[in-house]
Amino acid sequence: MNHFQHVYQQVYKEGELFQITRKSKTPFTKKSRRSNSVAVIGGALGDEGKGRVTDELTAYFLKKYPQVIHYRDNGGANAGHTVEIGEIRIALHQLGSGIMQPNCVVVLGKEMVLHPTDLIAEIKAVLKATKTKQLPATLKIEELTALSLDTHRAFEAVLKMRSTGSQGATGRGIAPAYADIIYRHPLKMRDLIASDWSKKFKAHYQLYQAWIKGMGFDLSQLEVPRLAGPNVLVGNETQFLKNIAKTRATLKPFVQNTSALMNKYWQQTTPMVFEKAQALGLDKRWGVYPDVTASNCSFDGIWSATEGSVDPNQLAVKAAVIKATYTSSVGARRLPTLMTNQLAHRIRKDANEYGATTKRPRDIAYIDLPMLSYLMKVGRVEHLALTHLDISYLDTPIKVCVAYEIDGQKVDYRPDQKFLDQVKPIYLELPSWDGAQAAQAKTIKDLPSDALKYIAFLTKSLQIKPFMLTTGPKRSQSLLYW
Numbered sequence: 511m512n513h514f515q516h517v518y519q520q521v522y523k524e525g526e527l528f529q530i531t532r533k534s535k536t537p538f539t540k541k542s543r544r545s546n547s548v549a550v551i552g553g554a555l556g557d558e559g560k561g562r563v564t565d566e567l568t569a570y571f572l573k574k575y576p577q578v579i580h581y582r583d584n585g586g587a588n589a590g591h592t593v594e595i596g597e598i599r600i601a602l603h604q605l606g607s608g609i610m611q612p613n614c615v616v617v618l619g620k621e622m623v624l625h626p627t628d629l630i631a632e633i634k635a636v637l638k639a640t641k642t643k644q645l646p647a648t649l650k651i652e653e654l655t656a657l658s659l660d661t662h663r664a665f666e667a668v669l670k671m672r673s674t675g676s677q678g679a680t681g682r683g684i685a686p687a688y689a690d691i692i693y694r695h696p697l698k699m700r701d702l703i704a705s706d707w708s709k710k711f712k713a714h715y716q717l718y719q720a721w722i723k724g725m726g727f728d729l730s731q732l733e734v735p736r737l738a739g740p741n742v743l744v745g746n747e748t749q750f751l752k753n754i755a756k757t758r759a760t761l762k763p764f765v766q767n768t769s770a771l772m773n774k775y776w777q778q779t780t781p782m783v784f785e786k787a788q789a790l791g792l793d794k795r796w797g798v799y800p801d802v803t804a805s806n807c808s809f810d811g812i813w814s815a816t817e818g819s820v821d822p823n824q825l826a827v828k829a830a831v832i833k834a835t836y837t838s839s840v841g842a843r844r845l846p847t848l849m850t851n852q853l854a855h856r857i858r859k860d861a862n863e864y865g866a867t868t869k870r871p872r873d874i875a876y877i878d879l880p881m882l883s884y885l886m887k888v889g890r891v892e893h894l895a896l897t898h899l900d901i902s903y904l905d906t907p908i909k910v911c912v913a914y915e916i917d918g919q920k921v922d923y924r925p926d927q928k929f930l931d932q933v934k935p936i937y938l939e940l941p942s943w944d945g946a947q948a949a950q951a952k953t954i955k956d957l958p959s960d961a962l963k964y965i966a967f968l969t970k971s972l973q974i975k976p977f978m979l980t981t982g983p984k985r986s987q988s989l990l991y992w
């Protein structure tokens with residue numbers, strides 16, 4: 511019997527639950543840590559609901575403090591974080607989810623890659639949704655943040671046409687933008703707003719033109735995607751520069767040295783919410799190729815992006831978000847626990863499992879404990895936010911993978927497609943509950959008892975404390991452990 515099967519015995523046969531509410535302490539009181547700050551990371555393969563969790567936490571701190579910092583440190587226009595506030599439902603990409611909240615300072619950090627035109631489109635979308643002339647939150651963009659441009663998107667598209675390159679990419683030019691950093695020639699936000707900006711952008715265009723020409727294409731004739739509206743042509747050098755020029759004046763007021771700012775806020779003990787993008791299972795060190803992303807998806811990225819102003823290990827809460835009853839996945843990876851039956855369609859429809867940025871239908875898979883426990887370990891996760899507790903059907907038990915076998919032998923998870931293609935998942939079937947009933951719960955104690963058992967099983971299996979539960983997309987549908 512392995513660890514997960516042992517936990518199953520404890521919870522389902524011996525009736526061992528966890529303490530439902532903490533008696534006195536909130537998770538934000540750790541003495542040795544910064545008590546009012548939290549980092550939230552994707553615990554599986556992305557799209558777990560980080561946007562709504564961080565939005566919620568920002569709102570929570572804003573009730574207690576006059577100001578909250580909401581920081582994003584990785585990824586770019588590939589992320590899609592959906593936030594619902596009252597009647598407003600908006601998919602955010604590069605902006606932090608706190609952008610809708612007055613008294614919040616949203617910082618776009620040094621290790622993101624930002625697409626200027628898409629960023630402006632997103633700012634406009636927020637203004638339209640909130641029916642305001644000014645963003646509700648204060649926006650700060652790090653001057654040293656690298657840019658991701660149409661050239662990167664075009665280059666990625668060309669690479670994708672070869673069997674060896676960029677398979678699994680979202681097409682937002684994320685990997686080429688990060689590659690520019692490694693090649694030591696990134697264009698940065700500061701370059702965009704500088705008075706002599708055009709020289710560097712010209713040189714950049716010419717480099718990508720030469721690379722793309724070498725692969726048999728004409729950069730000016732390639733189409734690239736935009737967050738808003740249809741694909742556009744990259745155009746010739748003049749058109750490219752003209753497009754860039756249009757973004758400079760709008761973005762300039764937001765650009766500054768945010769490292770100094772974060773240092774100041776850290777000293778002032780201003781609460782901070784860190785919203786990581788993508789997920790541990792998409793990190794190039796721990797994900798399955800080719801569906802991995804170029805940015806640092808771990809908590810450590812907070813330290814490097816803030817240049818040591820914020821030590822993630824000092825934060826009271828380091829929480830991973832995972833979908834409680836299933837996992838979703840986009841891209842080419844072949845998951846051992848992929849669902850191929852009607853249940854996948856039902857979940858996709860009920861949970862709206864389509865890419866927030868790309869609109870792609872997502873694959874749906876059973877919960878895979880060998881994979882999740884691997885990701886919790888490499889990610890040094892300390893708390894769990896479990897979302898989608900409303901996605902459970904009384905007529906269908908919840909199947910959970912508790913072990914992998916190859917030729918009858920138990921094997922541990924490895925992020926390697928060749929290995930994953932060989933494994934046979936071993937499942938347990940657990941009692942489900944009425945998802946609609948869970949969606950009505952006002953406190954954790956109101957949840958159906960089988961949901962509570964399941965939460966105990968999951969958190970004990972992963973050996974991580976529960977921190978927050980969600981039973982639907984609305985703010986009122988989150989249940990806190992304090």
Ligand code: IMP
Pocket residue numbers: 555556557588589590678679680681682683684685787788792800801802803804840841842
């Ligand atoms: P890229 O870095 O945008 O090119 O994406 C690389 C891989 O990460 C692809 O398989 C994407 O599907 C995946 N990915 C990137 N961003 C997200 C996200 O926000 N949610 C889920 N998957 C993502």
